[in-house]
Amino acid sequence: MSDALVVTGNADDVLGRVIALVPVLRERARATEQARHMLPENLTALVDAGVFRLTMPRDRGGYEAPFALVSDVLSEIARGCPSTGWIASIFCAAAPWPAMLSDEAADEIYSTPDLRISALVATTGTAVPVDGGVRVTGRWGWNTGGRHSQWAGIAAICPDGDTSEPVVCVVPTDVLEIGDDWDAAGMAGTATNSVSADDVFVPDRRVVPIAALAGGRYPHQGRYAANDYFRYPAVQLFLALSTPAFVGIARGAMDVWRERIGSRGITGTIYTSRAEAPSTQLALADAARDLRCAELFAIEAIRSMEKNTGRTPSPADRILTKAYLGWCAKHAQSCVNTLYRTSGASAVQNAVPIQRYWRDVNTLIQHALIDPTTSDELYGRSLLGVDTYNTSIF
Numbered sequence: 001m002s003d004a005l006v007v008t009g010n011a012d013d014v015l016g017r018v019i020a021l022v023p024v025l026r027e028r029a030r031a032t033e034q035a036r037h038m039l040p041e042n043l044t045a046l047v048d049a050g051v052f053r054l055t056m057p058r059d060r061g062g063y064e065a066p067f068a069l070v071s072d073v074l075s076e077i078a079r080g081c082p083s084t085g086w087i088a089s090i091f092c093a094a095a096p097w098p099a100m101l102s103d104e105a106a107d108e109i110y111s112t113p114d115l116r117i118s119a120l121v122a123t124t125g126t127a128v129p130v131d132g133g134v135r136v137t138g139r140w141g142w143n144t145g146g147r148h149s150q151w152a153g154i155a156a157i158c159p160d161g162d163t164s165e166p167v168v169c170v171v172p173t174d175v176l177e178i179g180d181d182w183d184a185a186g187m188a189g190t191a192t193n194s195v196s197a198d199d200v201f202v203p204d205r206r207v208v209p210i211a212a213l214a215g216g217r218y219p220h221q222g223r224y225a226a227n228d229y230f231r232y233p234a235v236q237l238f239l240a241l242s243t244p245a246f247v248g249i250a251r252g253a254m255d256v257w258r259e260r261i262g263s264r265g266i267t268g269t270i271y272t273s274r275a276e277a278p279s280t281q282l283a284l285a286d287a288a289r290d291l292r293c294a295e296l297f298a299i300e301a302i303r304s305m306e307k308n309t310g311r312t313p314s315p316a317d318r319i320l321t322k323a324y325l326g327w328c329a330k331h332a333q334s335c336v337n338t339l340y341r342t343s344g345a346s347a348v349q350n351a352v353p354i355q356r357y358w359r360d361v362n363t364l365i366q367h368a369l370i371d372p373t374t375s376d377e378l379y380g381r382s383l384l385g386v387d388t389y390n391t392s393i394f
Contacts (some may be wrong), residue, residue, distance in 0.1 A: 009050070009063035011073075017049040018076045025080025026252070029356060032083050032189035036182055039189075040147055042084050046077070047114050051088055055095040057224060059076040060110040062095070066227045067302045068236075072242045074296075078248025079255065082119045083189030086245050087145035093121040093238040097153060097170065099230035100213070103222030104206040109151055109170065118149040118173070121210060121235065122368075123166045125156035125197060133203040134158060136169050139196040147191045149173050154197060155210060159190075166210040169202040186363025204361075208351045210235075216312050228310050236318045239325045240305045242370060243298035246332035246361065253357035257339040260352075264344055274342070281344045290335035297328035326375030329365045335363045 025042060032039050045264045046052065054070050056062025065073075070092055078085025094117035097107035110117065123140020136156050146152060154176070179194035205220070212218050215235035224230040261280065265272040274280045301324035308317055339357040340347060347354050365372065381387070 011050075011054060011063040011069050014050045014054060014063070015066070015069060015073050015076070017347070018046075018051065018073050019158075021045055021049065022076055022080040025077065025084055026256075026353065029081040029083070029189070029353065030350065032081055033356070036188060037191035038087055038145065042081070046084070046088060051077070052095060052114065052116055054090050056110070057227070057230070061301055063234040064227075065315075068239065069300070070241065071298060071302055073248075074241065074244035074252065075248035078245045080174040081185055081189070082245065082249045082252070082357065082364070085248050086187060086190050086364065089240045090118060090144050090163050090238075091149070091242050093234075093241040095231075096230050096237065097213075097234060099224035100218045100221055100234060101170070101208060102205045102220045105170070105220075106222065106224065110152050115151070116145070116149040117141050117153060117170070118146045119152045119153040119168075119226050119238070120195075121153075121155045121168065123155045123157050125154055127156035127158040127167055127169060127202070127207070127388070129158065129160070133201055134167075134169065134207055135271075136197045136200045136202055138173070139194060142192050143195045143210075143264075144190050144192040145179070146173060146176075146178055146195055147192060150178060152195065154195070158207075160216045161385055162255065165242075167207050168210055168213060170206040170208075171197070171200060171202055171334060184363060186359035186361075188359075190386075196235065210337060214318070231310070232305055233313060233318060236313065236321050239318075239321050239369065240301045243294075243301045243325055243328045245331045245364060247294050247298050249357050249361045249364070250332040252292050253289060253336040253339050253354055254287065255363075256353040257343060257356070259332050260343070262352075264346075268342075269305075272293050274344070280342055283338050287335045287338040289294070290331040290338065291323045293331040294328045294335065297324045297331065300324045301328065319378050322369075323379035325370060326372035329361075329370055330372045333361050333365050333370050356373075 012306045028039055053062045054065040055142055069355050074089050077088050098106040111300045120140045120143055124140050125136055127134035139152055150173055152173050154172050155168050158165045158167045174199055176195045182192045213234035262273050264274055266274055271277045301321050304321045336357050340354055343354050
C-alpha cells in the first residue's frame with residue numbers, strides 16, 4: 001500500500017463549492033444534453049470540488065462524509081443539471097466498492113488519481129472461471145457515465161457446475177468497448193452508452209458476488225472490514241443515493257418556474273401575471289407539498305440504511321430503502337409535472353429550462369431499480385410476509 005493520502009478541507013467545504021456551481025451547471029445543461037455526456041468543464045469542476053472523494057476512505061484521500069451530507073451535495077448538482085447530477089450519484093455510490101474487496105484490490109483501484117467508478121448490476125455477461133479468476137464476455141446496455149470513469153463494475157453470470165452465481169467484476173474501463181448509442185428524450189447528457197467485453201480476464205480479487213453487494217457480507221474484505229462506513233450493502237447504498245437526484249430535479253424545476261411565473265400572463269383571462277391566478281397559487285401549493293414529501297422520503301431512505309450501522313440488514317430493511325426511493329421519485333415527478341403544466345405553451349421550447357426538468361424526471365423514474373410500481377409491490381409483499389422475489393438483488 002502507498003503512503004496514506006492527505007485529505008484537505010472537509011466535506012462541508014465540498015457542499016459550499018457545489019452550491020456555488022449550481023447556476024453554472026444550469027447554464028451548461030442544454031450543451032450537456034447536446035453533447036450526450038458530461039461536459040469536460042463540469043467534470044473538472046466536480047473533481048476540483050472534491051465530490052468524488054466524498055465516499056472514499058480517509059486513508060485514500062477521501063472524506064467518509066455523512067451520507068446526509070453526500071445527499072445534499074448530489075441534490076445540488078442535480079438542481080443545476082440533472083444529467084450531471086445523476087452521473088455524480090453513480091460515482092459516489094460506487095466509490096466505496098473497492099473498500100468492500102480485498103486489500104490488494106482496494107489498493108489497486110484506489111491508486112487511480114481522481115477515481116471514478118461506473119456500475120452495472122444487470123447480468124448480461126458471462127464470467128467463465130479460469131485459474132486465478134474469470135474471463136468475462138458480454139454486452140451491457142446502460143453504463144451511465146462510463147466514458148468518464150476509469151473503472152467499471154460489470155455484472156455477469158458465473159457458472160459453477162450445475163449452478164450459477166451472479167457476480168460483479170471490477171475492470172479498468174479501457175479494457176471495455178464503449179458505444180456511442182445513448183440518444184434519449186430525457187437525462188440526455190448522462191452518457192448511458194452500452195459497453196462490451198470480449199474474453200477479458202478479471203482476477204479473483206476483483207470479483208464479488210452480487211448477493212454480497214446486496215446483503216452487505218463481503219467475504220474477502222480486508223482492512224476496511226472494521227470500518228462501519230464500508231459495511232453497508234452496496235445496492236442499498238445505491239438506492240439511498242439515488243434519491244438526491246429526484247430532490248434536485250424538483251428543486252431545480254421550482255427555481256426556474258418561480259423565475260418566470262410572475263412575468264407572464266394567462267392568455268384569454270384577466271390575469272396579466274400567472275402569480276395572480278388562484279389556479280397558479282393552488283398548483284404551487286401542490287408542487288411545494290410534493291417537493292417537501294420528496295425531501296422527507298430522501299431523508300428517510302438514508303436513515304433506513306444507517307439504522308443498520310454495524311449489523312447486517314434484513315431483506316425487509318433493504319426493501320424499505322427501495323420503497324422510500326420509489327416514494328421520493330413519485331413525489332418529485334408530481335411536483336415537476338404540476339409546475340410544467342402551469343408554465344404555459346412557451347415552456348415546450350428547448351430554451352426554457354422547465355421542460356428539461358420535466359423530461360428528465362419522467363425519464364429517470366423509468367429506471368429499473370427505481371420504478372415505484374415495482375417498489376410498492378415488493379414492499380407490499382414484504383409487509384404481508386409473502387415471498388419477496390429478487391431480494392438477492394435488493
